[in-house]
Amino acid sequence: MDFVVDHLSWFLSLHIMAFTAWMAGTFYLPRLYVYHTQTTPGTAESERFKIMERKLLRQIMTPAMIVTVLVGGMMSSVPGLVDWNSGWWWTKVVCVLGLMGFHGACSKWRRLFAEDRNPHSEKYYRIANEVPTILMVIIVIMIMVRP
Secondary structure, three states, X not given: OHHHHHOHHHHHHXXXXXXXXXXXXXXXXXXXXXXXXXXXXXXXXXXXXXXXHHHHHHHHHHHHHHHHHHHHHHHHOOOOXXXXXXXXXXXXXXXXXXXXXXXXXXXXXXXXXXOOOOOOOHHHHHHHOOHHHHHHHHHHHHHHOOO
């Protein structure tokens, strides 16, 4: 605990960088799905999208999500840093859980594309692409403004 307190600025920096990387991937992956729906399964173009989606999810988004959650959890354990009775904190937690759920949905969609079994339309992914934006806006407001 003392180590976290003594190095809080470093942990906060790591948390912000990991969250930024996670969000960048979370914004981009559904956009790849939009484009992937426009391809014919089995074509070179479709196979290229499968590689891009897999690498983005596994090599960038998932590690960034794990670091975001672990470092955020460590920082929230610092006494006095979080008012556990405040509504802003629980709103942020719910939105982070929502982002994690969206991450899981993206993972499921990637598996379906990998198996050439995508059941959703281009419009579906265009709408889904808005979800992380809404959650991010709420999270940033909750942590910075603390209404």
